[in-house]
Amino acid sequence: MSVAVIEKESRTGEGISSRNSGVIHAGMYYPQSSLKTKFCISGNKLLYEYAKNKNINHKKIGKYIIASKPSELKRLKDIYDQGIINGVNLELCQKDKTNSLYPELITEGGIFSPNTGIIDVPELITSLEGDIQHNGGLVSLNTAFLKATQKDNLFEIKCNDGKDFTVYSKNLINSAGISSEMVSKNIKPLHSRHIYPINYAKGHYFKYTGDHPFKTLVYPVSDEFTSGLHVGFDIAGQIRFGPSIDWIDEIDYSFNDSLKDHFINSIQSYWPGLNPDKLQPDYVGIRPKIQNAKEHMMDFSILDSKNHGINGLINIQGIESPGVTSCLSIGDYVTNLILEN
């Protein structure tokens, strides 16, 4: 079987994958039976092994989830319990431990996740692209998918790389991220009831250029929809805060400087020592959510012929966090679906 990746941009990884936190998650937030949990937990192990074998920069620096108010301790315990049910290695820490580790922070207790880390996502993508090519696959850049029609169990796929052309394939995988709804609508005969509208949830990051106490990732207790304005690192050690969440109607990567006050208030609720002058705009990312602002968390959606009745089509939507962590597991899962067909 030969594989061709059709990518409309001039480089791979220019979509959601170039605008995220780069965290290798451990899998404590989602229900045990969800694909998010399954792929995050297996993907975490696979990604550390892969990064080690391929010399991709990564660090297993660990993460503390902290409660800064007594009222957050119940939510903290719920996250811990969910993580334990999911089989994640976690330590529940009392206030004296989190205070001695992070005396500069306001903490009432915390959870330590030793298997959370960070990875250089552009290096990961370059390596995956190399793997496709070394295994006889093709990555066709500057090539837009236009539409596909299935006839006699073969997809006729119309593309454009400056001029229109057609490729034929037994299988078609839609993994177009934020454009997955538009791509889905151009696959015939995929019925609209199998296509999720994509809702855009924009996240801002501010970097911090001053001294700081952080040795690990630190996440304030999250609600169901976000993991809070957490402390992240890039692989060079630069710290940043975010992502925030704003639901938007159109894809828009502009930076809203006026969010700075919100960031200052939120960060100072657990780190009063933050110097606002050292907080600088960094970048934004957009989550491709298949739920809207009022709906509960939805799982990754990976539909095959058992769901939509079209042989050879794998339609993937809603790959938000922990999508980077899960990428190798999702790849294995999709490969098996194709081989089963």
Ligand SMILES: Cc1cc2nc3c(=O)[nH]c(=O)nc-3n(C[C@H](O)[C@H](O)[C@H](O)COP(=O)(O)OP(=O)(O)OC[C@H]3O[C@@H](n4cnc5c(N)ncnc54)[C@H](O)[C@@H]3O)c2cc1C
């Ligand atoms: C703010 C934010 C923070 C995140 N943090 C983390 C994190 O810390 N850890 C983690 O595990 N996950 C995280 N994620 C999730 C993760 O980034 C995504 O799940 C993952 O990058 C999605 O990859 P993808 O390949 O599905 O989408 P993309 O990377 O967007 O790839 C889709 C590709 O399809 C191409 N494409 C689209 N339409 C067409 C077309 N018509 N023709 C040809 N090509 C097309 C695009 O150009 C793009 O390159 C975060 C996401 C966001 C938004």
